[in-house]
Structures are given as C-alpha cells and as structure tokens.
Amino acid sequence: MKNIIKATAAIVVILLTFGCSTEYLNPVPKTSLSDLTVFDTKDRVVAQVNGMYAMMKSGQFLGGRFFVYNDVRCENFIPKSSNLVTNFATWNHTVVSSTNEVQNLWSAVYAAVNAINVFLEGLDENWENGKLKEKITEAEYKQFKSEAYTLRAICYFDLLQMYSKPYNQGNGANQGVPLRLKAQKSSGENDLAPSTVAEVYTQILKDLNDAELLAIDKYTTDLLNTTRIHRNTIIAFKTRVLLHMQNWAGVVNESAKIVSSTTPPFKATTGVPHELNPSYANIFAAPYTSKESIFSMPFTTTNTPGTQNGLPHYYSPSSSESYYLGTAAGSTFSKMDPSDARRTMLVTDSQGRYFLGKFLDYTNLTNYAPVIRYAEVLLNRAEAFVRAGGSVTQEAVDLLNAVRTRSFPGGAYTTADFATPADFYDAVLLERNIEFLGEGMRNLDIMRLSLTIPAKDGGSMGSVPAIAPGSATYIWPVPVNELNFNKLMTPNN
Amino acid sequence: MSNEEFVANSALNNIFSDIRIKASYGRVGNMSGIGNYSSLFLYSSGVYGAVPTLTFSQAGNADLKWESSDKYDVGLSFGFLKDKIQTEVSWFYNDINNLILSVPQSPSKGIPGNSIPANMGSMYNTGVELSLTSYNFVKKNFTWTTNFNFTYLKNEVTALAPGVTEIRATTGGLETTNITVVGKPIGMILVVETRGVDPQTGRRIYVNNQGKEVLFGFEITPSANRWFYRDGSGVAPAITTAADAKPYACAIPKFYGGLDNNLTFRNFDFALNLTYALDFYVYNGTKAGLRDQRWWNNSVEVYKTAWKQPDDITNIPKPVMNDNISNGSSFPISENVERGDYLKVRNISLGYSFTKLPKALAIEKIRLYAQVFNAHVFTKYTGSDPEVSTNGDTNLAPGVDRNTAPQARTWSFGATINF
Numbered sequence: 001m002k003n004i005i006k007a008t009a010a011i012v013v014i015l016l017t018f019g020c021s022t023e024y025l026n027p028v029p030k031t032s033l034s035d036l037t038v039f040d041t042k043d044r045v046v047a048q049v050n051g052m053y054a055m056m057k058s059g060q061f062l063g064g065r066f067f068v069y070n071d072v073r074c075e076n077f078i079p080k081s082s083n084l085v086t087n088f089a090t091w092n093h094t095v096v097s098s099t100n101e102v103q104n105l106w107s108a109v110y111a112a113v114n115a116i117n118v119f120l121e122g123l124d125e126n127w128e129n130g131k132l133k134e135k136i137t138e139a140e141y142k143q144f145k146s147e148a149y150t151l152r153a154i155c156y157f158d159l160l161q162m163y164s165k166p167y168n169q170g171n172g173a174n175q176g177v178p179l180r181l182k183a184q185k186s187s188g189e190n191d192l193a194p195s196t197v198a199e200v201y202t203q204i205l206k207d208l209n210d211a212e213l214l215a216i217d218k219y220t221t222d223l224l225n226t227t228r229i230h231r232n233t234i235i236a237f238k239t240r241v242l243l244h245m246q247n248w249a250g251v252v253n254e255s256a257k258i259v260s261s262t263t264p265p266f267k268a269t270t271g272v273p274h275e276l277n278p279s280y281a282n283i284f285a286a287p288y289t290s291k292e293s294i295f296s297m298p299f300t301t302t303n304t305p306g307t308q309n310g311l312p313h314y315y316s317p318s319s320s321e322s323y324y325l326g327t328a329a330g331s332t333f334s335k336m337d338p339s340d341a342r343r344t345m346l347v348t349d350s351q352g353r354y355f356l357g358k359f360l361d362y363t364n365l366t367n368y369a370p371v372i373r374y375a376e377v378l379l380n381r382a383e384a385f386v387r388a389g390g391s392v393t394q395e396a397v398d399l400l401n402a403v404r405t406r407s408f409p410g411g412a413y414t415t416a417d418f419a420t421p422a423d424f425y426d427a428v429l430l431e432r433n434i435e436f437l438g439e440g441m442r443n444l445d446i447m448r449l450s451l452t453i454p455a456k457d458g459g460s461m462g463s464v465p466a467i468a469p470g471s472a473t474y475i476w477p478v479p480v481n482e483l484n485f486n487k488l489m490t491p492n493n
Numbered sequence: 494m495s496n497e498e499f500v501a502n503s504a505l506n507n508i509f510s511d512i513r514i515k516a517s518y519g520r521v522g523n524m525s526g527i528g529n530y531s532s533l534f535l536y537s538s539g540v541y542g543a544v545p546t547l548t549f550s551q552a553g554n555a556d557l558k559w560e561s562s563d564k565y566d567v568g569l570s571f572g573f574l575k576d577k578i579q580t581e582v583s584w585f586y587n588d589i590n591n592l593i594l595s596v597p598q599s600p601s602k603g604i605p606g607n608s609i610p611a612n613m614g615s616m617y618n619t620g621v622e623l624s625l626t627s628y629n630f631v632k633k634n635f636t637w638t639t640n641f642n643f644t645y646l647k648n649e650v651t652a653l654a655p656g657v658t659e660i661r662a663t664t665g666g667l668e669t670t671n672i673t674v675v676g677k678p679i680g681m682i683l684v685v686e687t688r689g690v691d692p693q694t695g696r697r698i699y700v701n702n703q704g705k706e707v708l709f710g711f712e713i714t715p716s717a718n719r720w721f722y723r724d725g726s727g728v729a730p731a732i733t734t735a736a737d738a739k740p741y742a743c744a745i746p747k748f749y750g751g752l753d754n755n756l757t758f759r760n761f762d763f764a765l766n767l768t769y770a771l772d773f774y775v776y777n778g779t780k781a782g783l784r785d786q787r788w789w790n791n792s793v794e795v796y797k798t799a800w801k802q803p804d805d806i807t808n809i810p811k812p813v814m815n816d817n818i819s820n821g822s823s824f825p826i827s828e829n830v831e832r833g834d835y836l837k838v839r840n841i842s843l844g845y846s847f848t849k850l851p852k853a854l855a856i857e858k859i860r861l862y863a864q865v866f867n868a869h870v871f872t873k874y875t876g877s878d879p880e881v882s883t884n885g886d887t888n889l890a891p892g893v894d895r896n897t898a899p900q901a902r903t904w905s906f907g908a909t910i911n912f
Contacts, residue, residue, distance in 0.1 A: 029530045029535065033536045033537075033547065048536075048546075051539070051548035053541045082817065096733065107600040110600055110601045113603050186554070192601065302540065303540045303541070482599055482601055485600075486599035
C-alpha cells in the first residue's frame with residue numbers, strides 16, 4: 001500500500017513538473033508576426049518592401065486623396081456637394097488645424113515614413129549581423145535600400161507641398177516639417193522641432209542621390225517597372241524636386257540622363273526605356289503599365305483605395321459628391337482645343353457638365369494612381385532650359401511640342417510664338433494644367449512659383465476668392481494633434 | 494449579528510430576522526478592453542496591388558500590466574417578516590489604478606493608430622446596491638418570488654496620463670463625440686451647446702466658447718458671413734467641435750437594476766423580468782443624420798414642424814436645401830442629446846414540465862417553453878433603442894447612437910430534456 005502511494009506521488013510530481021509550461025502565459029499570435037521573426041526569410045523581407053509601398057498607397061495619401069487635394073484646392077474643379085468628407089473645406093479654403101484632411105494626410109504620410117524607417121533599421125541590423133547574407137544578395141540589399149530612401153524622399157516632398165511655404169519664398173528659410181529619420185517603436189521622443197524647408201529639401205536630395213547609386217536598372221516585368229522604384233524613377237523624381245528648388249541647371253543635368261536626344265522623339269535609352277505613349281487615353285486604360293507611366297500606385301478588385309478616397313469616386317458623373325470641370329470663360333477647359341484628345345476624353349452627365357475621363361472604373365476603383373509620368377520630365381526639362389538660359393530655344397519648344405502634339409497634333413508651337421520667356425512659361429504652365437488634370441499637379445505648380453491661387457465660382461456651392469501667396473490660408477495649417485503632443489512644434493504661419 | 498446577545502434580546506429581533514453585517518476588501522486585476530497581444534510589437538499582412546505585404550501594425554508596450562482595482566464593500570443583509578423578505582444593502586467603493594489607456598503620440602512619430610497603451614490614469618466607481626427578495630407565496634402547488642435590485646453608481650476619473658488633460662474619442666473616425674477629463678465621469682458626451690431656434694429669424698442658436706449666442710444661415714454668401722452673433726454685433730468665427738464643444742452629459746446610468754418575478758403553479762412556470770436604467774444621456778446621432786437637409790433623407794418633422802414665420806417657437810430651424818449643419822449632422826449639437834432612461838421587459842417566459850414519465854425512457858423531466866426576449870421598451874428616447882452603443886464596449890466613447898440597429902425582439906420555443 002505504501003509503495004503504491006509513493007509511486008503515485010512520484011508520478012504526480014513528475015507530471016506536474018513537466019506538464020506545466022509557461023508558454024500559455026506568453027502566447028504568440030498566430031495571425032501576426034513579431035519583429036523578431038520578420039527578417040527570417042527572403043519572402044518576408046520582400047513582403048516588407050512591398051509593405052512600405054502599401055503604406056504610401058493609403059487612401060489618405062497616394063491611394064487617392066493627396067492627388068484630389070492638390071487639384072480641388074485650385075481653380076479647375078467645382079464640387080457637386082458640400083460634404084466635408086469629400087474635401088469641400090479644401091476646395092473653399094476653410095480648413096483649420098482640426099479638419100480631417102489636415103490631420104489624416106499628416107498622419108498617413110508620417111505613418112509611411114516610420115514604416116520606412118523601421119524597415120531600414122531592421123534591414124541594416126540584420127545585414128550587419130550576417131543573418132540576411134544567405135537569404136538575399138548584396139544587389140537586392142542595395143535595391144531594397146534604394147526603394148526605401150526614394151519612398152521616404154517622396155513622403156517628405158509631399159508633406160512640404162501642403163504644410164510649408166514654398167522654397168522660393170526665402171530660398172527655403174521658412175518652417176518645414178519635423179524630420180523623423182529614426183525608427184519610432186515605443187513611447188517617448190514625442191517632441192521634435194520642425195526643420196526648415198531648405199533642410200528638408202537637403203535631406204530629400206540626399207535620400208534620392210543615395211538611392212540612385214544603389215538602385216536597380218530595371219525589373220523583369222512592365223508591372224514591376226511601373227509599381228516599384230528603379231533608377232529612372234529616382235532621376236525623374238529628382239527633376240521634380242530640383243524644379244521646385246529652382247535649380248534649373250540641376251533639372252537640365254538630371255533630365256539629360258533619361259532624355260537621350262536633343263531632338264524628338266525623346267526617350268530614355270538606359271534603364272527602363274521611358275517614352276511618351278502615342279495615345280493619351282491608353283495611359284489611363286488597363287493594364288496601366290505603358291512606358292510613359294514611370295511610377296503609379298496599383299489597385300485590384302481586392303485592393304481598393306477605400307470609401308471616398310479613390311480617384312474614380314471623385315470624378316464620377318453619377319456620384320452625388322464628385323467634382324466637375326469649370327467651363328467659364330478663362331477656365332482651363334475653355335483653353336483646350338475641341339479636337340484635343342484631353343478634351344475629347346472628358347465625359348459628361350445629364351446636365352452637360354464635364355467630368356474627367358481618366359479614372360473610369362467607378363465600381364471597382366481599379367484605375368492606377370499616376371504618381372509621375374514621362375510627360376512631366378519633358379516639360380520640367382523644357383521649362384528649365386528657358387529659365388536657365390534666359391531665352392526660348394528650339395530644343396525647349398520641341399520638348400513642349402512633344403507633349404502638346406501627342407494629344408493635339410494641330411497645336412505645335414514655334415519659337416516665334418514666344419516673344420519673351422514669360423510667354424513660354426505661361427504656355428508651359430497651361431500645358432501642365434491641361435496635361436495633368438486630376439493627377440495632383442496644379443497645386444504643385446502654383447506653390448513652386450508662389451502664384452496666386454485663382455478665385456473660383458462654384459455656383460450654388462458659393463464663390464471662393466483668390467488666395468495670395470502671403471495669405472494665411474495659402475498653405476494648410478499644422479494639425480492640432482501634432483501641436484498638442486509635440487511640444488517643440490510651432491504653427492506654420 | 495442576529496446571534497449577538499444584544500440583538501437577540503432586543504425588539505430588533507422581533508422585526509428583523511437573521512441580521513448580518515459584512516465587509517470585504519479585494520484587489521482584482523482587469524485586462525479587458527485591450528487585445529491579447531497588446532504588449533507585443535507586431536506586423537500584419539496585406540496586399541500591394543496583387544503582391545503580399547508585411548507592415549508594422551502595432552507598437553506594443555513591454556511594460557504593460559494589469560489594471561488593479563481595489564474593491565471595498567460594506568454590506569448589511571437582513572430578513573424581516575420571518576425571512577419572508579430578505580434584503581441586502583451594500584456600499585461599494587472601487588478604486589481603479591493603472592488604468593490601461595491609449596496614450597496619444599505625436600502623429601509625426603508615425604506609430605500605428607497614433608497611440609500606445611500604457612498603465613496611466615485612475616478612476617473610481619462608488620455607489621450603493623440594494624437587493625430585495627420577497628417570497629410572496631410558498632405553497633405546495635404555487636410559489637411566487639419577486640426580486641428587486643437597485644444600484645446607485647457614481648463614476649469619476651481622478652487622473653490621466655502625465656501631460657494629458659483630456660482624451661477625445663471619435664465615432665467612426667469621423668466625428669468627435671466623447672471626452673474624458675479629470676473630475677468628471679469617463680466618456681462624457683461632447684457637443685456644442687444649442688438653445689433651440691431663434692423665433693425672429695428661424696436660425697439655430699449656438700453657444701460659442703465665450704458663452705455668446707451665434708446664429709447660422711447656410712445660404713448666406715460669402716460663406717465667411719454664415720455665422721453671426723445673435724445680438725447683432727456682426728460676423729462670428731465659425732463654430733467647431735474643436736473650439737466650442739464642451740463635456741455636456743453623462744452616458745453612464747446613475748441608477749439601474751431590475752425586477753424579476755418568478756411563479757410556479759403545478760407544472761407551469763412563468764417568469765417576467767424587467768430591467769431599468771435611469772438618469773443617463775444618449776447622443777442621438779441617427780436623428781442628426783436623418784434631419785440632414787441634403788437629398789438623401791426624408792425626415793418629415795423637419796418640414797412639418799419647422800420654423801415658418803417670425804414668432805414661431807419650434808426646435809427645427811428654417812429648412813435650407815443642402816444644409817447639413819443646422820440640425821447637427823456635420824458636428825454634434827446638444828439638440829440631439831436625449832435622456833435615455835428606460836424600462837425594458839427583458840424576458841417573459843412560460844414553461845410546462847412533464848415530470849411523470851415512464852421509467853423506460855430514462856428521462857427525468859421534459860420542459861416545453863415559450864420565451865420572448867426584449868419584449869418591450871418603455872422610454873422617452875426617440876431613437877430605436879436607448880441601450881445601443883455604436884462604439885461597442887469601449888469605455889472612452891459610450892452613449893453614442895449613430896445609425897446602429899436596435900436589439901432585436903426574439904421569440905423562442907423549445908424543449909429541455911433532462912436525462
């Protein structure tokens with residue numbers, strides 16, 4: 001009897017010792033990965049790279065709204081509804097620091113910046129300690145870094161457009177935005193003073209230049225060439241940044257890397273062979289991967305921009321809250337020739353109002369969002385030639401004509417059409433206005449030259465006065481949440 | 494206590510039977526309201542076009558620990574009329590520390606959700622609970638028991654995270670409807686105060702943060718002139734939630750409880766359960782949306798009872814096409830905050846039990862029943878159900894009804910078989 005008791009006791013003790021485990025106290029989630037395992041395989045690293053793009057593609061940012069804000073705050077569009085969710089306050093310049101657009105865009109861009117910083121920190125750490133050396137090649141390591149740097153540069157450039165005074169006001173001496181370059185994973189470090197506009201541009205150029213040295217030449221498919229960063233993407237984006245910094249010589253030098261000749265046809269001969277697409281309408285038709293689309297954000301039926309975020313929603317004739325083109329005398333519409341492909345592409349509703357015809361998938365919202373196209377590089381180069389040289393050269397006119405005659409064959413200019421460089425600048429700005437309607441370019445052009453935002457008449461939606469560059473509503477205010485929780489942040493006007 | 498000599502021999506013992514006094518103290522931990530993995534640093538998956546992605550989705554907090562709740566309870570229970578009525582009264586004080594709150598981060602840090610949960614903040618709940626059970630009839634074939642309970646509750650926040658003076662919570666990410674501040678109950682309803690409609694002009698009267706009355710006309714141009722002082726002193730700055738809203742009403746009931754009646758007669762059983770909650774408010778955002786003057790709703794009272802000419806006294810302003818502001822759709826106003834007091838017939842059930850069954854079946858009892866759950870609500874609340882919460886069981890944003898479906902009335906019929 002005693003032996004049985006002893007044996008039972010022994011078995012019980014053994015069971016208790018090995019039966020208990022503390023793993024139930026520290027469960028590991030089955031549907032999420034922790035930071036300790038996320039660099040374990042190549043697939044996970046590639047997924048993180050694509051994750052950075054997915055953060056940029058937030059509906060609040062490059063998934064749609066950023067383009068819409070930059071268009072509707074200018075003179076071309078009129079809203080059908082006063083719904084604040086569909087950017088009415090952006091249209092009539094009544095945003096305040098607590099407005100949803102102001103807060104949500106800032107949060108979305110910085111969320112993308114932090115995702116990029118967290119990835120860069122993890123990538124470098126795991127490469128240095130050798131963990132990744134068997135899983136990815138050195139070329140891939142460099143390529144991923146170049147993608148991260150470029151995306152971060154795009155984030156900071158876009159932040160400056162909305163929340164700080166243009167570079168050309170004081171050569172960047174005004175308040176910019178806080179430069180977050182370190183991964184943020186825990187509480188603390190809420191306070192960071194904003195850098196000046198010039199300092200942010202310096203960082204943007206540094207990121208782009210570093211990225212260019214590490215970038216991949218080209219990918220294996222058209223889809224990857226359009227939706228991921230490669231060397232020519234970086235160069236194209238640099239021409240945009242340098243144009244905003246008014247570094248005309250810089251624009252000419254950079255664009256020369258992807259504009260091979262001094263006479264038409266203009267194309268890139270190294271890396272991805274970018275060129276103008278012969279048909280304007282086809283740029284915006286599936287599969288959206290023409291040689292002209294340097295960088296676009298992809299969408300599928302299972303990966304949409306989100307409710308009231310996508311470009312098709314804002315330009316749909318049947319939506320009650322979309323935007324149509326103003327057609328009064330002096331409007332951009334009135335300056336389009338009726339035979340211009342960009343005008344024939346417009347769609348109308350039953351009241352005869354004109355809507356953009358670029359983003360037609362109103363149901364599934366699968367139209368790609370164009371971040372940068374080859375046409376912009378040519379127009380940047382054309383304008384930079386004249387600004388740098390002070391006279392209107394044939395090459396500049398050819399570049400302008402290449403874009404113009406692609407859609408409007410009868411509209412070719414000659415150098416005789418431009419008595420002064422100022423006439424040329426007007427023509428380039430008009431061409432950009434028409435060419436990039438709905439692609440978020442107009443506000444960028446107005447900002448970089450500190451032009452007045454023109455007045456607009458929205459009919460029953462009210463009229464909005466012109467906004468001069470010195471006005472308090474010229475740029476968006478700093479969001480109230482940033483002012484509340486970042487003690488070193490200051491208002492920007 | 495009834496066993497003590499001084500009570501047993503006193504007159505008290507003739508009235509009360511079985512008096513007990515009790516007290517308890519406990520410390521419990523609470524981790525509800527946060528996920529199972531809130532302390533971990535996590536990535537989640539998604540897609541970029543058609544390729545898979547991994548994105549940093551949660552910045553955890555390795556120091557996260559239990560909320561601790563110190564509960565003090567002092568109670569008295571006694572019976573009278575020879576234990577026919579049993580009563581329990583207790584006073585409780587619940588001091589909650591290390592409240593797990595989402596501490597807001599500066600948006601420029603880019604933390605997912607812009608907040609990190611941390612143990613900060615404290616609040617207390619205090620009140621009185623009363624429970625009365627009455628054995629009205631206990632006979633061989635008939636019993637009837639009634640139970641009534643009543644609770645008085647006071648809640649107050651005593652501290653928030655350092656450097657944080659208020660926590661605002663939104664509904665649907667679109668409108669800020671609640672605020673938590675020290676010295677008030679948690680999750681107060683946050684609205685701009687309105688004082689009805691101006692009889693002279695038919696405009697909604699708003700109260701700004703200076704206490705001045707401001708009127709609003711949607712159709713006035715230019716749009717900067719739409720807000721103007723009621724006393725005629727000119728154009729006013731636009732009223733917004735951020736500048737002018739204040740903690741207006743408490744969404745947590747001050748009194749609540751229930752009344753249960755259980756009867757049995759031979760093999761029948763019948764139960765009628767009522768619950769009630771008193772002295773709390775609900776923000777009726779559904780009504781705000783229905784009175785929106787854009788073309789998507791057809792709320793009849795907006796036209797029938799709207800202001801039509803000077804000297805009309807009404808709570809609906811002059812209707813203007815596309816006006817989404819005057820009736821509180823664009824941002825919450827106190828016009829749409831209503832008392833939510835209710836009495837609900839929670840449950841009515843009737844059953845019959847078969848107990849004398851042939852032994853061969855090996856069944857002890859079969860009970861057939863019919864039951865209605867949520868049979869009826871008595872309330873002055875004009876929305877669909879004063880108990881809905883659009884924000885679920887969050888403690889920071891209670892009492893909001895924004896287009897949420899009410900609880901359903903459920904009829905069920907069934908049989909319970911005991912083997």
